[in-house]
Amino acid sequence: MRIALVGMGVVGQSLLKLIAENRSELVARYGLGVRVVYAADRSGAVHRATGFSPDELLEAKKRGGVTKVADAKAFNNIFDALEDAEADVLVDATPTNIVDGEPSYSIIRKAILNGMDVVTVSKGALALYMPALKEMANRRRILLKFSGTVGGGMPVLAFARECSKADRVEQIEGILNGTTNYILTRMEEEGLEFKQALAEAQLLGYAEADPTLDIKGLDTACKITILANEVLGMKATINDVKVTGIDTLSSQEVNRARMTGKAMRLIGYAGKDVLEVSPREIDAKDPLAVKMAMNAVRFKTTYSGSHVISGKGAGGVETATAVIRDIISIKMYRSEAGEKV
């Protein structure tokens, strides 16, 4: 299966390492031979029909970018090569941009129009245009997969789809952002003010230098939008989500919750006609009330009650396993349809 990889950040690099480490197992278990024929990053794009080894791309990245790779055609414009790459699957591992969804949106659109199946871990284009992108993909019989956008390595979307068979998911609520949960846990347990807890999270690598997307609740809003579309069948975008962040919470408010057996958490909620992200007091004993950088999601179903899944919701390697799961399911679907992949 020929892969075009755009984005060589922590997820893109982890993906290459995972492919290298699990090459023989992927062939043995799924008949999946992965060949990366195209790679792009900030330096530009490279293409080689016979494929790049993961090591040679990782090595080139260290020396300044994928265009440093030897014996390959290099392009400044990442789209020029993509069209000719003849890849089966585009993997979009570009950073999330919720202003206009770029470059993710254009890359995904280009791939769909060129008949490539798509795996993305980037949330911006989906949060802004998910109904349109799904329709575009469906019309052209393209598979659009995005397991890695929610829950990192936890198979949240697959779990929800399984819950929806012979049953119906009616409501989703979850802690979908590890950074804010880390901050809230520290405010709760140590009585820190928001700014102190944020500084600590930045120091420890739980929060980015610009933490806006996380602390304003926008990352959670992207994820609840994706869940609402995929699991509840809503046709929504991030603009339909009522969002309140955690940056105005005081340590008093967090402590008051704690004193009454509650826990203050940033909750993403999707239910009938309601999409919301806001700090809420939930029961401290609720399985949703995970601590530190954990994520947790509850699916309320019609017949089989509420299911909660929790785990590490982010991380490069974790998210890369989600990408490979998506590639495997594309491979299985295409094989069953009798196509050569």
Place this chain on the structure above:
Amino acid sequence: MRIALVGMGVVGQSLLKLIAENRSELVARYGLGVRVVYAADRSGAVHRATGFSPDELLEAKKRGGVTKVADAKAFNNIFDALEDAEADVLVDATPTNIVDGEPSYSIIRKAILNGMDVVTVSKGALALYMPALKEMANRRRILLKFSGTVGGGMPVLAFARECSKADRVEQIEGILNGTTNYILTRMEEEGLEFKQALAEAQLLGYAEADPTLDIKGLDTACKITILANEVLGMKATINDVKVTGIDTLSSQEVNRARMTGKAMRLIGYAGKDVLEVSPREIDAKDPLAVKMAMNAVRFKTTYSGSHVISGKGAGGVETATAVIRDIISIKMYRSEAGEKV
């Protein structure tokens, strides 16, 4: 899809109700038209090639058993009709028997030999003979499904299979029995002795009149055996599990755990060469430490950390949704293989 249903207890009856309630949706979403052509319970078996309506079987059950249904060929020996039923899928909803796995074992074997795919919710035959049954089914290209044996309506097995793609589940530990968890929670929260808590659980319907399988840890042992085979690839039976129940625990022991921030729970564990069921002290804040009749399972993976899923682990309707999920996946597999179902 023609179904042969054996067992008209709470799961069998819930399944019929679910089929009736969701008939049009199953056709619309999955192209799945369910026709129950054979049904068996303690009264015997009935067969009708054109199918029974769920209501007529439920009605007959109230009047003494499926053989009370009108206009059907009735058989005293449930196997005689099964062979001629020409069903596509056998649904085994008989009670769990861990002494010899009967009647489940003979029913499943008969179905496999007659070319029917199998869905079972009964744990005995699997716990005793799972490696052999899987081999028998594989050789004859029969699908053997058992989602409802672990976690009730929670898609535990599907979740674990998803976690195993491009990753590896290395260890499983879980609270897999709601009855014992209810008892332990009551001992913990109210200081009840085991016998008091058991009596209360029986009064409220959480424990059966004969609670042996639950309190001796045998139900948990069945489930951890099934998980070990399916998720870890072990070839194990219940005889390989070291089992300790909760019936000798004192309120002092449970309280001592509580006083030190721990929670006493009956844990099923499967890891490299180790299968064990025993009461253990786990951290009270561990997401595994669910309360009352809840279940929770942790999967420790190589790449993406630990995932915990929790929810209601039992119940007739809940387990029936698992049966329908299995029927749907059989339908999808057979359709993709180009077979008419």
